[in-house]
Amino acid sequence: MTHHKYDIVVVGGGPAGINAAIAAGRKDKKTLLIERHGFLGGMSTIAGVYPWMTFHTEDGTQVIKGIAEEIVQRLKERGASPGHLRDTCGFTYSVTPYDPEVYKVLAVEMLEEAGVDLMVHSFVDQVVVENGQIQSIEITTKSGRKHIHAGMFIDTTGDADVAFLSGAKTLMGRDEDQMTQPLTMKFRMRGVDLEQVKEAMLQNPDNFFPKTPFAELKELPLTAVQGFYKEWKEANLPINRDQVLFFAGPAEDEVLVNMTRVQGLDATKIEDLTKAEYEGRKQVLMVADFLRKWIPGFEMATISSTGAQIGVRESRRIEGKYILTKEDVIAGRKFDDVIAKSGYPIDIHAPSGNGMQVAWVEGDGAFDIPYGSLVPKGIDNLLVAGRCMSATHEAIATTRLTPSAMATGQAAGTAAALALSTGVTPAGVDVKELQKQLMEVHMVL
Numbered sequence: 001m002t003h004h005k006y007d008i009v010v011v012g013g014g015p016a017g018i019n020a021a022i023a024a025g026r027k028d029k030k031t032l033l034i035e036r037h038g039f040l041g042g043m044s045t046i047a048g049v050y051p052w053m054t055f056h057t058e059d060g061t062q063v064i065k066g067i068a069e070e071i072v073q074r075l076k077e078r079g080a081s082p083g084h085l086r087d088t089c090g091f092t093y094s095v096t097p098y099d100p101e102v103y104k105v106l107a108v109e110m111l112e113e114a115g116v117d118l119m120v121h122s123f124v125d126q127v128v129v130e131n132g133q134i135q136s137i138e139i140t141t142k143s144g145r146k147h148i149h150a151g152m153f154i155d156t157t158g159d160a161d162v163a164f165l166s167g168a169k170t171l172m173g174r175d176e177d178q179m180t181q182p183l184t185m186k187f188r189m190r191g192v193d194l195e196q197v198k199e200a201m202l203q204n205p206d207n208f209f210p211k212t213p214f215a216e217l218k219e220l221p222l223t224a225v226q227g228f229y230k231e232w233k234e235a236n237l238p239i240n241r242d243q244v245l246f247f248a249g250p251a252e253d254e255v256l257v258n259m260t261r262v263q264g265l266d267a268t269k270i271e272d273l274t275k276a277e278y279e280g281r282k283q284v285l286m287v288a289d290f291l292r293k294w295i296p297g298f299e300m301a302t303i304s305s306t307g308a309q310i311g312v313r314e315s316r317r318i319e320g321k322y323i324l325t326k327e328d329v330i331a332g333r334k335f336d337d338v339i340a341k342s343g344y345p346i347d348i349h350a351p352s353g354n355g356m357q358v359a360w361v362e363g364d365g366a367f368d369i370p371y372g373s374l375v376p377k378g379i380d381n382l383l384v385a386g387r388c389m390s391a392t393h394e395a396i397a398t399t400r401l402t403p404s405a406m407a408t409g410q411a412a413g414t415a416a417a418l419a420l421s422t423g424v425t426p427a428g429v430d431v432k433e434l435q436k437q438l439m440e441v442h443m444v445l
């Protein structure tokens with residue numbers, strides 16, 4: 001067993017973990033990012049999640065910036081993202097297409113620039129706690145087990161693995177039955193004629209999501225398509241879904257399909273994950289056949305990739321000092337300890353049943369994410385960000401989105417560094433100072 005010592009250790013190299021580690025490294029803390037796969041990006045690169053949505057409120061005000069926006073700009077500079085484009089299904093104001101292969105490399109580059117060490121192919125499976133403090137975590141690697149010691153830990157595993165293993169209280173799914181949003185195996189198709197898809201939309205607007213911006217559609221580059229209700233209903237596939245949903249790009253003849261749905265399973269149980277991976281892949285073949293047969297422009301399309309693993313929308317989350325609620329989100333509530341904002345609606349893919357449950361953000365169109373939602377109860381040197389932060393099943397259905405995960409990650413990394421510099425626990429951080437530091441690096445609070 002080898003031992004390593006750091007100031008800050010971030011576990012989970014998804015959008016939240018990458019931004020947390022960059023933020024901590026930029027504060028000159030000796031930081032390590034640990035990831036179980038061989039590359040970074042979390043659901044974006046492991047499960048094919050695409051595009052990122054959304055950096056804006058419904059009226060087009062940008063409320064997520066900071067490192068998240070820096071990533072978009074740096075992708076744009078290398079032709080790997082067109083930046084923020086209008087969402088052509090009208091679900092949000094903007095979507096942000098990106099090339100996942102370039103994101104994987106850019107993430108490592110930015111971590112190196114920030115002086116962060118990286119260990120991939122490293123699975124955290126044990127946490128040593130003494131007197132309410134994590135002393136070390138253990139990872140399984142090809143070169144044996146390693147003990148990693150640090151002053152501060154950040155859990156960005158999506159599944160709250162570090163919090164769970166340290167004995168902090170975690171929750172799962174709906175209050176009444178613990179059921180979570182479905183798992184989805186995403187896939188890409190090439191050889192799609194998107195002009196034909198657009199033409200079908202313009203000719204039959206009633207067959208598409210009612211918020212689709214038809215008045216502007218002709219001029220807009222096609223980014224998202226939600227509908228083909230008639231074709232989906234007639235085909236009557238054994239998938240508990242109510243519509244076709246796909247996103248255009250990054251190549252001109254390419255789409256990312258978000259239509260498979262595996263329900264009733266727990267993404268933290270190996271038996272359930274095993275079932276889900278197989279079921280998801282069977283559904284991919286079924287949906288690809290459906291698209292080729294029923295949807296104009298797909299006649300010649302072929303599957304070009306599938307997720308390396310099934311996508312997990314929801315699993316364990318922490319119970320933090322504050323639990324963000326559906327009411328907070330819908331009211332566009334403001335908090336004194338705000339550390340990030342979002343304008344994405346509550347978007348629940350039904351845990352059972354075939355529909356979606358959507359609730360839009362009222363007020364000025366953005367809700368605050370409070371610092372208290374990143375601070376777990378019971379463990380004194382741990383922060384949590386991204387998909388497993390503290391929110392109800394309904395509220396996590398908006399904070400789970402990639403731009404919000406990036407923003408909460410940056411806040412957690414900055415807070416961990418501040419806690420170490422000032423000799424306090426995360427719960428004792430001077431929130432005004434934290435907010436000042438976040439705004440200095442262009443986060444919108």
Ligand SMILES: Cc1cc2nc3c(=O)[nH]c(=O)nc-3n(C[C@H](O)[C@H](O)[C@H](O)COP(=O)(O)OP(=O)(O)OC[C@H]3O[C@@H](n4cnc5c(N)ncnc54)[C@H](O)[C@@H]3O)c2cc1C
Pocket residue numbers: 011012013014015016017034035036037040041042043044046047049050051052053054122123124125156157158159161183184185186258311312313385386387388400401402403405
């Ligand atoms: C099907 C689906 C569709 C979605 N659609 C969209 C969309 O269109 N737009 C959008 O913006 N967002 C979308 N999302 C949401 C978004 O992708 C995720 O919620 C987001 O990636 C969360 O980021 P994260 O960093 O918190 O967690 P994750 O992306 O889950 O990253 C967690 C990371 O931790 C690693 N990890 C986990 N456990 C361990 C461990 N024990 N040891 C070491 N490493 C570990 C994982 O390998 C992973 O890299 C979708 C998600 C899914 C599943």
